[in-house]
Amino acid sequence: xxxxxxxxxxxxxxxxxxxxxxxxxxxxxxxxxxxxxxxxxxxxxxxxxxxxxxxxxxxxxxxxxxxxxxxxxxxxxxxxxxxxxxxxxxxxxxxxxxxxxxxxxxxxxxxxxxxxxxxxxxxxxxxxxxxxxxxxxxxxxxxxxxxxxxxxxxxxxxxxxxxxxxxxxxxxxxxxxxxxxxxxxxxxxxxxxxxxxxxxxxxxxxxxxxxxxxxxxxxxxxxxxxxxxxxxxxxxxxxxxxxxxxxxx
Amino acid sequence: xxxxxxxxxxxxxxxxxxxxxxxxxxxxxxxxxxxxxxxxxxxxxxxxxxxxxxxxxxxxxxxxxxxxxxxxxx
Amino acid sequence: xxxxxxxxxxxxxxxxxxxxxxxxxxxxxxxxxxxxxxxxxxxxxxxxxxxxxxxxxxxxxxxxxxxxxxxxxxxxxxxxxxxxxxxxxxxxxxxxxxxxxxxxxxxxxxxxxxxxxxxxxxxxxxxxxxxxxxxxxxxxxxxxxxxxxxxxxxxxxxxxxxxxxxxxxxxxxxxxxxxxxxxxxxxxxxxxxxxxxxxxxxxxxxxxxxxxxxxxxxxxxxxxxxxx
Numbered sequence: 001x002x003x004x005x006x007x008x009x010x011x012x013x014x015x016x017x018x019x020x021x022x023x024x025x026x027x028x029x030x031x032x033x034x035x036x037x038x039x040x041x042x043x044x045x046x047x048x049x050x051x052x053x054x055x056x057x058x059x060x061x062x063x064x065x066x067x068x069x070x071x072x073x074x075x076x077x078x079x080x081x082x083x084x085x086x087x088x089x090x091x092x093x094x095x096x097x098x099x100x101x102x103x104x105x106x107x108x109x110x111x112x113x114x115x116x117x118x119x120x121x122x123x124x125x126x127x128x129x130x131x132x133x134x135x136x137x138x139x140x141x142x143x144x145x146x147x148x149x150x151x152x153x154x155x156x157x158x159x160x161x162x163x164x165x166x167x168x169x170x171x172x173x174x175x176x177x178x179x180x181x182x183x184x185x186x187x188x189x190x191x192x193x194x195x196x197x198x199x200x201x202x203x204x205x206x207x208x209x210x211x212x213x214x215x216x217x218x219x220x221x222x223x224x225x226x227x228x229x230x231x232x233x234x235x236x237x238x239x240x241x242x243x244x245x246x247x248x249x
Numbered sequence: 250x251x252x253x254x255x256x257x258x259x260x261x262x263x264x265x266x267x268x269x270x271x272x273x274x275x276x277x278x279x280x281x282x283x284x285x286x287x288x289x290x291x292x293x294x295x296x297x298x299x300x301x302x303x304x305x306x307x308x309x310x311x312x313x314x315x316x317x318x319x320x321x322x323x
Numbered sequence: 324x325x326x327x328x329x330x331x332x333x334x335x336x337x338x339x340x341x342x343x344x345x346x347x348x349x350x351x352x353x354x355x356x357x358x359x360x361x362x363x364x365x366x367x368x369x370x371x372x373x374x375x376x377x378x379x380x381x382x383x384x385x386x387x388x389x390x391x392x393x394x395x396x397x398x399x400x401x402x403x404x405x406x407x408x409x410x411x412x413x414x415x416x417x418x419x420x421x422x423x424x425x426x427x428x429x430x431x432x433x434x435x436x437x438x439x440x441x442x443x444x445x446x447x448x449x450x451x452x453x454x455x456x457x458x459x460x461x462x463x464x465x466x467x468x469x470x471x472x473x474x475x476x477x478x479x480x481x482x483x484x485x486x487x488x489x490x491x492x493x494x495x496x497x498x499x500x501x502x503x504x505x506x507x508x509x510x511x512x513x514x515x516x517x518x519x520x521x522x523x524x525x526x527x528x529x530x531x532x533x534x535x536x537x538x539x540x541x542x543x544x545x546x547x548x549x550x551x
Contacts, residue, residue, distance in 0.1 A: 037272075045251050046262060053264035056271045063275070082544065102282050110271040117267050134498050141495035148491055149484060157548040158481045162495055165477055165541050169499050172530065176502035183509060215279065222286035229293050233300060244297040 009086045012237045015228045022221050029214040036208035044201050056114040058205060062212035064107035064128070067135060068170070070100030070216055074142070075167035078160030090156035091231055093163065094146055095224035099216055101139040107132050127181035131174050138166045152231075330418040334426040337413075341430035344403075351396060352434045356442060359392040363446055374451040381450035382511035383504075385460060389439055390500050393471045397496075398489045400431055400479040401546065414550055421539035424546065428469075428476045428539070436468030452515070459514030462524055463507035470531040473538035474499050480545035502530060 007013045040058035047054040074096040081089035111129045112122045123129070142159050149155035232238040252258040261268045345352045366384045367377055404410040404427075413423050440461050447457040478496040482488030510523035 041268075041272075042258060043251055051264060052262035053267055055261065055264075055268050059271060059275050098285075099282060102278050106275050106278055109274055113267050113271040113274075117264055134501060137494075137498040141498065144491055144494055145481060148482070148488075151484075151551075154484060154548060154551065158545065161477075161541055161545050161548070162481060165499070165538075168537065169502075172502050173498070176505045180505045180509070219279070219282050219286070222283065223289070226286060226289040226293060229290075233293065233297055239297055239301065242294045242297045244294065244301050 009084075009088060011088055011091075011228050011232050012235075014088045015225060015237075015241065018221050018225055018228075022218065022225070025214055025218045025221060029211060029218045032207055032214060033211035036204050036211045039204035040201075040208060044204050045198075047201075050118060053114065053117045054201075056110050057201075058208045059212075060107060060110040060114060061205065062209045063103045063110065064132060065209065066212050066216045067100055067103035067107050067132065069213070070096055070103060070220070071135065071138065071163070071170065072167060073220075074100060075163045078163040081160045082157065082164075087153075087231070088228070090153065090160065091227040092220075092224055093142070093156055093159050095220050095227050097139055097143045097146070097159075099219045099223065101136060101143065102219075103212075103216060104132055104136045104139060108136065125181065127178040130177045130181065134173055134177070135170070138170070142166070328418070330422055333416070333418050333423055337423055337426035338430050341427055342433065345430070345434050351399065352438075355392040355395040355435060356438055358395055359388045359439070359442070360446075362388040362391065363449055367450070378451045378453065378456075378515070381447070381452045382456070382460065382508040382515075384450060385443070385446050386463075386504050386507050386511075389464065389468070390471065390497065390504065392439070393435055393468070393475055394493050394496065396431075396435060397475045397479045397492050398482065400427065400476060401483055402479075405483050405549065410546065411550055414547060419543075420546065421543040424476065424480075424542045425535070425539050428472050428535070428542075431476065432469055432472040436464070436472055439468060440464045452511075455517060456511050456515035459520050459524075460511045462520075463510050463527060466524060466527040466531055467503045467507050470503055470527075470534040471500065473531075473534045477538050477541045477545060480542045480549065483546065483549040503527065506530070 008017065036058060041055055044055070046052050074093055077089045077092045077096065080086055081093070108129065111126075111132065115124055115126070115129075116122050142162050145162055146155045146159035149158065229238050229242065259265055259269075363384060366380070370376060370380070401410055404413075414420055416423070443461045443464055444457060446452075447460060452460065474496060475492075478492040479488075481495070482491050485491065506523045506526050510520040510527070513520045513523065
């Protein structure tokens with residue numbers, strides 16, 4: 001059933017595929033992000049409660065969603081790497097983790113900046129923000145573990161195991177934080193209640209979601225190409241790609 | 250269009266600072282990740298070049314050693 | 324080793340061996356407890372000895388101190404066996420490695436989790452925790468610490484090859500400890516106010532059962548990975 005996937009265990013074939021897809025992903029990213037941002041910033045109506053400050057939603061929500069999506073993807077790659085011992089899946093972990101961490105960071109500071117006019121402080125122990133913070137810690141752990149080993153294969157396997165442990169824990173952490181937050185709600189102002197969003201605001205949000213999905217994929221692919229080359233630097237195909245192949249000897 | 254004029258658009262109903270700050274920082278982070286990937290590729294190119302040069306030096310030395318001693322200048 | 328040794332006998336012998344080693348090196352087992360006691364002592368000195376404040380933040384202090392104390396001894400959990408080769412022997416046996424490793428987790432819990440439960444009345448006393456809250460604290464420690472030991476063993480197994488894995492262990496484990504901290508402290512708080520705590524205790528027990536059953540798989544994978 002998975003036979004069509006087998007050639008992509010070979011780094012060269014994977015590189016060719018990623019290289020062919022990347023321009024399309026990059027172009028679609030730019031188009032959808034431009035449409036989503038301009039629509040969201042200039043054309044969507046202002047929120048009747050939050051005014052124009054709600055426009056941060058067009059980066060806050062997509063980045064938060066794909067910070068988790070990237071973690072899930074990383075764990076899936078980790079599972080593939082551990083079960084089928086596929087090297088290219090191992091190398092995707094250091095490609096995904098920093099991009100996911102960047103998405104998490106974006107979700108965190110946009111949340112904080114949004115919180116300032118809405119709650120009056122930069123940081124509130126809101127359930128979603130707290131979960132994002134913990135997600136950032138998980139990403140940091142995976143990256144620290146990956147780079148801690150002298151032998152990169154061991155590092156990749158360790159990071160893969162940790163990513164899988166983390167993905168099992170992620171829902172538990174998320175729901176415990178949510179429950180903890182409702183328990184301690186008392187002091188915070190619930191001005192942030194998410195209203196059922198109007199369609200005129202929803203469309204640009206959906207396009208932004210698509211844009212961030214493509215953006216995450218594009219950034220991961222850019223890094224993944226480097227990882228493939230890094231591990232195959234001594235191979236002729238990598239040298240040819242880098243334009244440093246041995247000229248007529 | 251949700252705004253009457255460009256300055257209205259920049260002010261964002263008084264929330265301009267927050268909205269533009271978050272968009273600017275987001276752009277900065279994304280550009281940073283993309284730039285890092287580009288720099289990474291440049292670095293790989295350099296590494297590959299050093300690797301190639303080392304290999305060429307090695308093969309030249311081997312050729313010299315293989316040739317009769319008298320031909321090499323002493 | 325002959326194949327006539329069944330997994331349960333092996334499990335028991337690993338447990339007994341670990342306990343015997345700990346009995347010979349008592350300071351290794353005692354130091355985390357002393358550390359915990361000192362951390363708990365620091366808080367009244369830091370925030371002031373007002374009994375009301377102390378009683379209010381006591382569950383958090385004790386549990387955070389317990390998390391930190393658990394982390395202290397972890398990098399030694401598999402290290403000695405890894406260095407002298409006996410861990411590799413366990414990998415080569417036909418008995419399932421994941422099951423055998425739970426014996427080491429059990430030993431770790433007996434040496435770090437159980438003493439915490441026993442020590443809890445002293446901690447409660449120091450921090451002016453009412454009697455109603457103390458038994459809840461003891462119960463949360465009893466139900467939650469097995470999960471701490473099991474998660475901790477994953478971290479120890481992952482960093483086995485590293486010379487100085489101690490700080491890295493804390494970095495990767497503390498986020499995973501958060502749900503336990505949340506439910507445990509809330510149970511103790513509720514007990515102090517005379518509210519029901521069954522819900523939180525049930526969730527703690529569920530997390531512990533889940534962790535103790537699933538974590539050995541990750542542990543075994545991590546130990547095998549370190550053996551190449």
